[in-house]
Amino acid sequence: MKLAYWMYAGPAHIGTLRIASSFKNVHAIMHAPLGDDYFNVMRSMLERERDFTPVTASVVDRKVLGRGSQDKVVTNIVRKDQEEAPDLIVLTPTCTSSILQEDLSNFVARAQEQSKADVLLADVNHYRHNELTAADITFEQIVRFYIEKCKGNLPARSEKPSANILGISTLGFHNHHDCRELTRLLGDLGIAVNVVAPEGCSVHDIQRLPAAWFNVVPYRELGRPVAEYLQSVAHQPFVDITPMGVIQTAQFIRAIQQILTAGGVAVDYEEFIREQTLFVSQAAWFSRSIDCQNLQGKRAVVYGDGTHAAAITRILAKEMGVRVVWAGTFCKYDGEWFRSQVEGLCDEVIVSDDHALIGDRIAQAEPAAIFGTQMERHIGKRLDIPCGVISSPIHIQNFPVGYRPFLGYEGTNQIADLVYNSFTLGMEDHLLEVFGGHDTKEVVTKTLTADTELEWDEAATRELARIPGFVRSKVKRNTEKFARESGRNQITLEVMYAAKEAAGA
Amino acid sequence: MKLAYWMYAGPAHIGTLRIASSFKNVHAIMHAPLGDDYFNVMRSMLERERDFTPVTASVVDRKVLGRGSQDKVVTNIVRKDQEEAPDLIVLTPTCTSSILQEDLSNFVARAQEQSKADVLLADVNHYRHNELTAADITFEQIVRFYIEKCKGNLPARSEKPSANILGISTLGFHNHHDCRELTRLLGDLGIAVNVVAPEGCSVHDIQRLPAAWFNVVPYRELGRPVAEYLQSVAHQPFVDITPMGVIQTAQFIRAIQQILTAGGVAVDYEEFIREQTLFVSQAAWFSRSIDCQNLQGKRAVVYGDGTHAAAITRILAKEMGVRVVWAGTFCKYDGEWFRSQVEGLCDEVIVSDDHALIGDRIAQAEPAAIFGTQMERHIGKRLDIPCGVISSPIHIQNFPVGYRPFLGYEGTNQIADLVYNSFTLGMEDHLLEVFGGHDTKEVVTKTLTADTELEWDEAATRELARIPGFVRSKVKRNTEKFARESGRNQITLEVMYAAKEAAGA
């Protein structure tokens, strides 16, 4: 057992349901006890989805438990087949019902006999996988199923360059806006979007996937297995560079250029990249402009899923001149990749999904800003450190009505604002504090500093009070450290200034 | 003399310079003492402008004052004519130099003799006009000058429907993004943009203005005089409905439909409006969706320039179901129009530019949210009431790098987010307070409640402490009022509940 208050990724069945309900005209049957169907609430509430979530709980109660689930599950599948006429019905248990060790494949086989729709059992171990890995598995399973159904009779490559976008799904972090921006970007490059999957993709569309010249996999967490499968069966290359930030977006475009050139269409996107980088996107100019000069050397921590934490770390370090004290991810299963991405861009890498550890490490680092999940945002509130949210777990604030992509050139603008506002809004609060606009706080803040026998005299205490809140505890600790090392037990102004000079050297 | 801490609109010369420096290849000479040229700083810093601001101060110092300014001003005009080869040089004094009562027209006449560029004196009374009205006057003056130069030889109407967008200017509140969105919207309607003015418009473009079928004047504060002038000399109709919010955007489109139809091109945009309203814009659905139900009857105050305060009031009242306790504007010169716009949409209208009065009225109203300027945002911080910024005076935060229009259908999305975040982020803070996530505050908050002889007993005090901060002072006052009226001087739980029932009735 594990004592837990918070998890960064949901259970496996959430991942499966995200895939199933992203597809068009696919219905999922969740074989689970009452109350386990909160996925429907999440989708309906967070995405403000207008349609009923195509997921039906086949409720396991004490009675069902007594006499076995098979009849109920099969009945519910067949009933949905008639009521909704879906192309595909996906059956999934949850952590709970998976322990019953029922022969669900047999349920599916029986239901298939009476259904027009295809019926599939999502093939996931609910104790070994989480939302992210389960989504990846289910996505691949469904695509494979329909491609295999073609029996090698795959469509021909489209005449003009085209691409599939793989990995856009319901309840994904800013996925809809990212997809719109990617489509626009591909359009600017003269490339048509063949199929977007799984979001809005029908099972018939799956069979059209091989017509694209290549696949785009913008997120590390979803779509790679599908892209790899399509590469093996349909010889489709794929681009798995996340086009987040100006540098990576340029890399992404160059990778596409290579594919097109190899495919017989010679293109040169360098001028497009230059124009977008310097003049259409405002991010490069933003970074160079004078009021962002003070971002130089500012300290930040970054934490999130692999895709976003790696990309934001790169942007902060390379494009903004911000010092990333540590970068971390909760995608432990992909820790090696994450390390390889951020190596050299930050002082330290942390791969952990222990929110308490993450909170402590933030408190210790005392960064000027955090870029993390909703959890880190709240940690930041407690510590009085601003936080920009850059990653799932999703929250209603990550489904803005206004256009807020993270990818592509408009994404670079949005990220520039996020970074700027995180640092300056924090700054504004501190200025107000310094200039007495808000209630002034207790001078010696309750921080991680251990109780100490050092005594601050009145003048030094007053001096400390003048130091803005966001560096005060650091000055306090540095001074105390210096005092201890130099064997003094009262801190006077002299000690403070001497400590400052010593630290500066 | 007037004791003042804050002004909502700048001095007249700022308005003149905003117009002059919005035009392309127009240079302004500011005849003023050292330090009065902070317009250049504002433009360079707030807009992160890459180019040098085309405004040169012809500095008035003690020496110049002694021997007269004429030589210096004329020299500077002629010099700029040579250095920059502008099409037009605009001369403006400031509040200070305008008192010198020099014959500036004569300066201009003399400078004109030696300059290739046209030279104009901006014709504004610096004590009777402010930034907004002065901008309007200068804009009209320049347009009139170049249209009159045509001597009736105006260009013919374009073959296909086209429009000018009037009133987009530098240092305007979200003007660039609004312009992009308007252009997109007109494009969707099959209408080409002929000229945008003054931003990016050359004096040659001014002479092309009459080719458009009609003019669009999105903001009440800038462009109407130009539109009216063009209507009189070139028979161009204009649309002065601000397309902010779904309702007004529909009205705006319908007004265009009328003009086009009258101009011989019958169009029917109703289906477009329906599609955009219900499905492309997410604002209508947002408003109807369930987690916005609680916006119903929430109390807000709105304050800003005429355009934005009126439009946001309409959106809150009509589209969001929010109760606007009062709506106000600092555009006193246009108070009548403002009243006519918001009448029936709010409980009270306030026309005033006294920031102290506005602050007091907000404190008294105790709204759940404020929609105002940066000043109101800070008032909100003090009162612990969230504020969405909807109007100038401009601030660097109103020049986001990411796309944030207020107009058109994407504008409706952005405004929906603004409203939602203003109410819910405030709510989140209060929830955290209620659930003890933050330091708990003093129970009886320092509010406007006058000192009172009423005594709260312990139980009632504890009960009061349980009430979330954002309604606590209201409950406190209601209870005390009830207690006073019913002649009690100790407040017990019984009194509290009785007061609640009485208030509910």
Next chain:
Amino acid sequence: MVSQPTTIGGPQFECETGNYHTFCPISCVAWLYQKIEDSFFLVIGTKTCGYFLQNAMGVMIFAEPRYAMAELEEGDVNAKLNAYDELRRLCLQVKKDRNPSVIVWIGTCTTEIIKMDLEGIAPRLEEEIGIPIVVARANGLDYAFTQGEDTVLAAMAARCPEPQQVRSEEEKKERTLGLRSLFSMGKKEDKKSEQQASTPVYADHRPLVLFGSLTDPVVNQLTLELKKQGIKVSGWLPAPRYTELPIVEQGVTCVAGVNPFLSRTASALQRRMRCNLVNTPFPIGPDGTRGWIEAICKTLGVTPKGLEEREAQVWAALKEDVDFLAGRSIFFMGDNLLEVSMARFLIRCGMKVLEVGIPYMDKRYQQAELELLEKTCNEMGHPSVRIVEKPDNYNQIQRIYELQPDLVITGMAHANPLEARGITTKWSVEFTFAMIHGFTNAHDLLKMVRKPLDRNNNLKSLGWEKLIQEV
């Protein structure tokens, strides 16, 4: 075509497939950990349970709540790990970090399925670590949403001490004056207030204990209403602190519930603690509140005074909203078990109740409420109410399309899709958390019912009813 009951009379009961959406009963942790200040709740379940809590609780999660998941991992499910050892480890940590007065174990579907013997383990561990452990099996196999509270209170009822168990006077005072705040009038008047408290404003009656978790203001309000009748509330289950659980004198103490979903708690108090259960409707709406007070008075042998006036006065205050709601139709999809009480009150307000979905109906515990419902229908000329137990949401939605109710009270999963189809909705869960009990809050309840109607009325002119693309 949906067959509409037209006969006047008792409610018609139906039962459907049970394919309906409601929150998992472990969600009761959200309000109970706040209510019982010295408690710690340990939910023993899977990632699925944990993620549900995290999403359902929203912002609360960040406020360092006094609850946590004991997340079952593969080794726990395979029984490779020893449950006693694992729970011991976690509870010791909880003791170290928080030192609560009680740890409540919330069993889940998974502990049921793997047959983890929580009831067997708890007494041993309780002794070992020196903190009481209460076991509640708030699982979705047996219970719905609000019934989670029922499982906790039923388990906790057994921990109420008998009078002889309470030795010190101080403890006695604490346990009998469970409303700590209510009778202390502030420091200045300490003596006076003690005198007041000893003044016999109360009738001489058997001890009365109320059960059901309400927010403190509502607890105070109901206690004051009973005080007006000369009735002293000896205690509430739950009390604000576990150490203040009320004294229950077997065979003597009377008990009354405040919520319809507490049937197991009622029977635990009746059977295990040999209390006298007051058969009463629930204090929702002025009618229900009056009925509740009257039933208590009757059981305790106190003659009610001024109740009719009190009720009339509240109705008068509600007039505007009642006038607004009268004649409008409402459909309960079924979620929190408050449905019958709310339907009864709203029928009294003149509304037309088209269907009352409800996860579970204990006809005995709800007997007085069902009688009041029938009486109300008769008096208001309302047709017999259709009560659908274990509803099927799909079927209900078909009925909603057909009946076009003015308002649908529904769980969170269906509200947005219904709104997008022009059907006005209100979340049932809001009624679970809002203060709606007693005379004082009747107004708030009506305001909540009215708000969505006001809203969509307000937006009506905009033509935004159908917000889905017709296929």
Next chain:
Amino acid sequence: MVSQPTTIGGPQFECETGNYHTFCPISCVAWLYQKIEDSFFLVIGTKTCGYFLQNAMGVMIFAEPRYAMAELEEGDVNAKLNAYDELRRLCLQVKKDRNPSVIVWIGTCTTEIIKMDLEGIAPRLEEEIGIPIVVARANGLDYAFTQGEDTVLAAMAARCPEPQQVRSEEEKKERTLGLRSLFSMGKKEDKKSEQQASTPVYADHRPLVLFGSLTDPVVNQLTLELKKQGIKVSGWLPAPRYTELPIVEQGVTCVAGVNPFLSRTASALQRRMRCNLVNTPFPIGPDGTRGWIEAICKTLGVTPKGLEEREAQVWAALKEDVDFLAGRSIFFMGDNLLEVSMARFLIRCGMKVLEVGIPYMDKRYQQAELELLEKTCNEMGHPSVRIVEKPDNYNQIQRIYELQPDLVITGMAHANPLEARGITTKWSVEFTFAMIHGFTNAHDLLKMVRKPLDRNNNLKSLGWEKLIQEV
């Protein structure tokens, strides 16, 4: 082609058109109202002045500052309204709302042009309302940016009391121990500290008053540096409170400035108050700080001790940054009058100074600084420095294009356009507000100079130098 001075020797002075950008001198209000805690600043000017303050002060405006505009309206400008009456009305309101110890009137260009007799009105009104009124003519006709402070301090200098004017011991203590915080060691040791304070750690020397507004930490730091030399600072102009203005004994007290823009204050102290002005470079950089302390020591007849080591020690701490900066070129467009002192320090660091623009140069008051500059140039083998008074920004930019300096120190109006053209800049105004004086802060100053170079170095690989469209 810009002619580059190559000869080693004294600086070469030039003067241009004065068409340059700098902040209005009334901006001094921003820091002085914070520095003098019991003051209120009333800026008597137009909307133009008010809007400037509002924009320049940014967030400070919201913190209820102790300053306001007396906004001149048409009637004031036309002299239709009586200035005395108007100012009386406003000052009475200020007295009522804030009750400051002093009201400082900041005259502006407009009061100059309409010849409002502020100096005439003030004494009468001061008497009438009972609050001292200090008049400073911080106008843009005569002064630039930081000189605003000079006008205020010069006016305030006349208010420094003579010893015989200060009667009570307490007041004397306040005024002579202007650094209230410095010698009180916390409550526990009150007695001990008083003993300490009376212990003769100080040499016997004439009273020394320092002038110039620095933030409190820097005031403390410089005071401590002098204390190390046995020199006691009798007071600072300005003091933290108006009521604590230092005692000035005519003909006896020595005064030394800390900033190069305080020439009028210096001459007011010299001429009106008959003080002995120490001719000294300014305490910017370890070299300047050492020179400043030495000059003070010399004037007071104290032999400096350990200064060479102290300077060397600071230089050692700066080594990394000095190594980085050595050989790089810098161009000062001219803004805050700190330019010469900074240039001198940076030449000592090995930088190449291409031009020192400066709004105004008082060669007498800056004499020691200019001498140190010449000495530094000689020792570092740096060519004679071109000092351009009243520069012309347009011409400067042409020179910048040609010389391609590594760094341009510039006002806010030109930074972004220069950056967009690939020229690295730093805001001069940051040096005005940052703590850069004395030994302790030399490091911060170099860090500030270095930051933009580091930054653009960091971004270099991205090829984002030219961010303008080539025409």
